[in-house]
Amino acid sequence: MSERDEQNKPNPEQDLNAQNLPGQRGEQGEEIRVQRGMFGANNGGDTTGYGGLVRSVRLPGAASRPYGGWFDEVADELEGALEEQDLLPENAIEKTVVDRGEITFHIAREHLLRVARTLRDDPALRFELCTGVSGVHYPADKGRELHAVYHLRSITHNRLIRLEVSAPDDDPHVPSLVSVYPTNDWHERETYDFFGLIFDGHPALTRIMMPDDWQGFPQRKDYPLGGIAVEYKGAQIPAPDQRRSYS
Amino acid sequence: MTTQSASARETTEGTVYTVTGGDWDEVVEAAAKADDERLVVNMGPQHPSTHGVLRLILEIDGETVTEARCGIGYLHTGIEKNLEFRTWTQGTTFVTRMDYLTPFFNETAYCLAVEKLLGIEDQVPDRASIIRVMLMELNRLSSHLVAIATGGMELGATTIMIYGFRDRELILDLYELITGLRMNHAYIRPGGLAQDLPPGAVDQVREFVKTMRKNLPQYDKLATGNPIFKARMQDVGYLDLAGCMALGATGPILRSAGLPHDLRKAQPYCGYESYDFEIPTSDTCDSYGRFLIRLEEMRQSLNIVEQCLDRLEPGPVMVADKKIAWPAQLALGPDGLGNSLDHIKKIMGTSMEALIHHFKLVTEGFRVPAGQAYAAVESPKGELGAHVVSDGGTRPFRVHFRDPSFTNLQSMAAMCEGGQVADVIVAVASIDPVMGGVDR
Numbered sequence: 001m002s003e004r005d006e007q008n009k010p011n012p013e014q015d016l017n018a019q020n021l022p023g024q025r026g027e028q029g030e031e032i033r034v035q036r037g038m039f040g041a042n043n044g045g046d047t048t049g050y051g052g053l054v055r056s057v058r059l060p061g062a063a064s065r066p067y068g069g070w071f072d073e074v075a076d077e078l079e080g081a082l083e084e085q086d087l088l089p090e091n092a093i094e095k096t097v098v099d100r101g102e103i104t105f106h107i108a109r110e111h112l113l114r115v116a117r118t119l120r121d122d123p124a125l126r127f128e129l130c131t132g133v134s135g136v137h138y139p140a141d142k143g144r145e146l147h148a149v150y151h152l153r154s155i156t157h158n159r160l161i162r163l164e165v166s167a168p169d170d171d172p173h174v175p176s177l178v179s180v181y182p183t184n185d186w187h188e189r190e191t192y193d194f195f196g197l198i199f200d201g202h203p204a205l206t207r208i209m210m211p212d213d214w215q216g217f218p219q220r221k222d223y224p225l226g227g228i229a230v231e232y233k234g235a236q237i238p239a240p241d242q243r244r245s246y247s
Numbered sequence: 248m249t250t251q252s253a254s255a256r257e258t259t260e261g262t263v264y265t266v267t268g269g270d271w272d273e274v275v276e277a278a279a280k281a282d283d284e285r286l287v288v289n290m291g292p293q294h295p296s297t298h299g300v301l302r303l304i305l306e307i308d309g310e311t312v313t314e315a316r317c318g319i320g321y322l323h324t325g326i327e328k329n330l331e332f333r334t335w336t337q338g339t340t341f342v343t344r345m346d347y348l349t350p351f352f353n354e355t356a357y358c359l360a361v362e363k364l365l366g367i368e369d370q371v372p373d374r375a376s377i378i379r380v381m382l383m384e385l386n387r388l389s390s391h392l393v394a395i396a397t398g399g400m401e402l403g404a405t406t407i408m409i410y411g412f413r414d415r416e417l418i419l420d421l422y423e424l425i426t427g428l429r430m431n432h433a434y435i436r437p438g439g440l441a442q443d444l445p446p447g448a449v450d451q452v453r454e455f456v457k458t459m460r461k462n463l464p465q466y467d468k469l470a471t472g473n474p475i476f477k478a479r480m481q482d483v484g485y486l487d488l489a490g491c492m493a494l495g496a497t498g499p500i501l502r503s504a505g506l507p508h509d510l511r512k513a514q515p516y517c518g519y520e521s522y523d524f525e526i527p528t529s530d531t532c533d534s535y536g537r538f539l540i541r542l543e544e545m546r547q548s549l550n551i552v553e554q555c556l557d558r559l560e561p562g563p564v565m566v567a568d569k570k571i572a573w574p575a576q577l578a579l580g581p582d583g584l585g586n587s588l589d590h591i592k593k594i595m596g597t598s599m600e601a602l603i604h605h606f607k608l609v610t611e612g613f614r615v616p617a618g619q620a621y622a623a624v625e626s627p628k629g630e631l632g633a634h635v636v637s638d639g640g641t642r643p644f645r646v647h648f649r650d651p652s653f654t655n656l657q658s659m660a661a662m663c664e665g666g667q668v669a670d671v672i673v674a675v676a677s678i679d680p681v682m683g684g685v686d687r
Binding site for chain 1: 331506513514620623642657
């Protein structure tokens with residue numbers, strides 16, 4: 001760990017592990033889960049004494065300047081380019097997270113298209129390759145349940161950044177990036193298919209993996225895996241989603 | 248907004264749609280009345296020339312393809328969803344089945360991402376990284392051999408098919424020797440490898456490199472200068488650099504447009520920066536250029552495999568941290584590979600703590616600090632990326648694979664429209680899509 005990381009401490013989870021101590025839990029970052037008890041005994045059978053344990057799990061929080069390396073250069077260029085377009089950077093970029101050697105810009109969804117276009121077209125940024133979109137469903141992150149995560153690669157400058165936008169469950173709309181990165185056509189269809197995220201402006205947003213008449217969005221956390229118990233050597237092995245979970 | 252589709256009724260099993268062919272007569276009548284030659288042809292999903300269960304929907308006018316679209320999803324197996332219900336280590340068993348022709352790349356991309364989340368990238372032993380590189384390069388050979396073999400077969404060149412599968416068999420034998428399986432290995436694990444190389448493996452790989460160096464020129468002699476082969480491949484499946492960038496095409500497709508972009512050089516992983524190899528390119532933007540690139544990449548891969556063999560030093564193949572390292576004191580028993588008798592004796596007979604540790608690590612797994620990571624490797628087909636999210640638990644919260652076949656297949660329409668029907672086959676073969684990776 002470098003000195004900078006030590007100062008910022010964006011990730012309480014990681015610090016905890018680094019020192020191997022039950023450290024102070026910070027308030028930074030998004031709470032994605034509250035863990036109660038241990039050993040996954042949820043149905044009252046826990047006699048270990050850990051049953052009352054309450055632990056909040058947080059994702060790495062916003063980092064403060066300097067971000068280190070070329071991260072500052074990209075952030076400066078992006079903020080400058082947005083200002084030139086009369087868009088206040090703090091309105092477009094909700095927060096910037098630096099974690100594990102990767103930089104993530106959380107973008108307000110209404111400005112995503114403009115930010116992506118700037119990232120692609122500005123010669124100092126020039127992220128010409130988008131590696132598609134990956135959806136993540138955080139049911140506990142109220143009002144920001146559905147996330148769309150984009151990884152942009154700059155071949156010119158040999159850099160990789162991550163954009164993240166979020167949408168609430170009851171308004172699952174995110175602007176489509178197909179007009180900027182045509183490669184996102186199938187990727188956005190896939191994310192729609194699995195998460196129900198509607199990409200506004202996509203030329204033909206239909207299901208791609210699941211059958212056209214499928215109901216529901218399978219990769220959401222509230223969608224069951226659906227498995228059947230199997231018999232093995234006389235014992236009944238429960239389906240994977242029915243087994244004890246230690247998380 | 249509602250659209251009238253098939254009639255539906257509710258049952259205990261869910262909604263059941265009844266699709267009847269009531270209006271077919273009208274459809275046929277309307278088609279007969281139309282006086283143009285326009286025809287929509289379904290190619291696949293079960294067709295010998297479509298690389299597995301790929302469905303091509305071609306609108307043809309005479310012999311010319313006016314519109315081409317892909318139908319995919321026939322091999323969707325929900326691997327990404329399944330991963331969320333298994334431990335981090337069990338994940339490799341799933342991801343290896345995605346693109347089943349490049350199992351070691353899938354495993355490595357996934358493990359690199361998990362290692363990044365754990366913050367143990369620097370602790371992975373050198374020997375493990377060298378063996379990973381060696382297996383990946385052997386895998387690049389076997390994947391390219393299938394691409395060339397099936398591509399040749401689809402042109403009617405069965406000899407090149409026999410050659411390709413003959414040489415791939417040699418590589419599958421090496422996989423079987425090293426991992427125990429010809430496919431679906433789950434050999435690369437978060438933190439290192441499942442086990443060390445078996446005795447004799449290094450000699451066998453060396454022997455293979457010698458054989459392969461002898462066999463590779465045969466492809467050149469058979470195909471490279473062959474006028475029929477060239478007539479079928481040249482200027483077919485054309486996609487220039489602007490098209491590649493817009494459609495996100497990587498791998499041989501991008502390099503056939505003249506850009507020497509290869510993640511092994513641009514963003515090295517597993518120590519690729521210390522190996523000596525070249526990135527072949529071509530400026531023809533066509534299927535023939537991609538074929539030549541694949542051939543040359545196989546030569547380069549052989550060089551890298553040799554460098555790996557020269558570098559192998561005895562040492563561990565798993566991180567030292569026993570909280571992560573899967574108990575891998577394996578030995579071959581009468582019923583297959585399993586924990587060695589010495590290890591069983593220790594945990595069952597002498598050390599209760601070791602038994603507890605073994606039990607917890609195998610059933611519960613290890614925890615990964617919350618956060619997300621993206622790791623990308625250069626698979627034979629292009630950029631293979633793994634986006635892995637952890638919520639601090641013993642199971643992945645979300646794993647998404649950016650499979651190069653999936654992305655590259657989008658360029659099918661751009662390559663085929665305006666061309667001949669017969670050229671569709673050549674263009675699709677030059678993309679080299681593997682439906683296991685496309686549909687996951």
